[in-house]
Amino acid sequence: MKIPLYRQIQANLKEKITSGVYEEGGLLPSENELCVEFNATRMTVRQALNELVREGYITRQHGKGSTVSASRKSLGLLSLKGWTEVVVASDRHGKTLVLEGPVLKKLEDAALKPLIDDEKHEEFIFFKRLRLVEDSPVMFEQTYIPNENLPNFIEEPLLEGSLFRTLLIRYQIDVQSMTQEVRAIAADKETANLLKIKQKSPVLHLLRKYKTSVDDFFLYSSIYCNTEKFAISSFN
C-alpha cells in the first residue's frame, strides 16, 4: 500500500499541529524549509499545505507564511470526516450506541427519497445509531446503504466501530465527498426521547448523500442534532 508523498507530509504536519509542536497562531516552517525536511519539491509540499487549508488546520498569507489556526471548540460535522475522526480531533469523549442494525430494510424515510435518483434499489443495509459526546446524546443518525457490493456486511461487526473504516479496509470503498441539505425542524417524539429534549424542540436535520470511489454507489444518512450544548461548525 503506497501512500503518496504529499499525503504523508500532510499527515505529518497534522500530527505536529494537533500535538502542539507547532502552536496555535504560530507560523509553520516555510515551504522551502519543508522541501528540505521532507525531501520533496515545492509543488508537492504546496499540495500538502493546500489540503491542510481545506481541512481548516492552517491559513496562508502571501508573502508571509502559513499560520496554524486556532482549534475549534465546536464539532466540525459539516465536513466530510466521519464521526470517529471528528470527535477524536476535538479532544472530547465520544461514544456510539447502535440502536438497530445492521439489518436489511426498505427505505422508509420519506425525507431521504428525493436524494436518491435511482429507484432500482430495493433493499438497504440499515443502521440506527445514537451518538454521545461526553455522555450527552448529540446526534441521532439513520443510515441507508444499498445492499450491493458488500458481501457478508451484516454478519461481521464494524472495524473499530467505524463505518467508513470498514468500507475502506474490508471492501476498498473510499468515501470521497458528500452533499447535504440542512434544515431546522421540530423534534418528533422518537428523536426528542433519544436526544433527551422536549418534543418539538428545534433540532438540526441533515440529509446526506455520500459519494464513494465506486461508481453509482452512494450512502445516505438522515441525522438529527441537538445543538444546545454543541454547535456544528464548518470552514471554507
Add this chain to the structure above:
Amino acid sequence: MKIPLYRQIQANLKEKITSGVYEEGGLLPSENELCVEFNATRMTVRQALNELVREGYITRQHGKGSTVSASRKSLGLLSLKGWTEVVVASDRHGKTLVLEGPVLKKLEDAALKPLIDDEKHEEFIFFKRLRLVEDSPVMFEQTYIPNENLPNFIEEPLLEGSLFRTLLIRYQIDVQSMTQEVRAIAADKETANLLKIKQKSPVLHLLRKYKTSVDDFFLYSSIYCNTEKFAISSFN
C-alpha cells in the same frame, strides 16, 4: 488588474457548465485537450479543475475524466459565496431589503461575542437585512463590521447592492474564508415576524466570522434562516 490564468480557465468552464455547453452528467474535455484550448500546461488546467471540484461543479475520476455535477436545487449558503452570487447561481429571483443601516453601533448580539477575540473594537458598522427568494423571506441577517479601514463607508451606497463587491472594489478587501457555527433554535418574536412564521418555529441560526485579506480584520454575521421552503446545502 491581472487575473491569473487558472482563474480565467475556471471562470470560462464555470460559464460553459452553467450555460449548458457542457451538460449535466457529461464529461468535460480531457486535461490535455483543455491545455491546448487555453494554451496552458496541465498543472495550470488542473488547478482550475480542482477549484471547480471544491465549488461542487464537477467531480473527477482517475482514469476516466471530469463529470459535470447535477445542479443543486437548494441554496448553497454554507459556502463562502455571498448571497448575491448564490442566488444568481440557483436561477432564482432574490431580493434584499435593508431594514436598518449602515449605521454605527456597539455590538449588542450576545451570541456573536464569543466569536470576537479582540475586545478592542468599540464601534461597528451595522446592517440589518432581510433576504427574499421568490418573494418569500428566507434569511434575516445582522452584520457587524469593525469601523476601521473603511472611510466613508456609511455615506455611500453599496455597489450593486453587494457588500462583498463593495469591500473588494472600493477598499481592496477580499473576503477569503469563513468559519461558522450552526444551530437550530426557536425563532424569537422579531425573527418570526420578519420571516413570516410562527413564533418559536425552528429556524437555522448561523454565526459567521469572515476572514479577509486584511490582517486581523474580520466581518461578523448572525443569520436566521427559514428552511421550510428552501434547505441550505453544502458540499465537501
Add this chain to the structure above:
DNA sequence: ATTATTCTGTTGTCTATACAAGTTGTATAA
C-alpha cells in the same frame, strides 16, 4: 525624525516533463 528605497524571504503562478495508475475498448488466444 520621517519618508522613500532597497533588500530578503515568503507565497502565488506557471512552464515543461516524466512516470504511475486507473478505465475502457480492441485484438488475440484459448
Add this chain to the structure above:
DNA sequence: TTATACAACTTGTATAGACAACAGAATAAT
C-alpha cells in the same frame, strides 16, 4: 464464446526550475 493481453486513453503524483507579487525589515535619502 470467453478469457486474456494489450494499447490507448484518462487522471494522479512528482520533479526542477523560473519569475511575479507581497510583507517586513533594513537602509538610504530627505
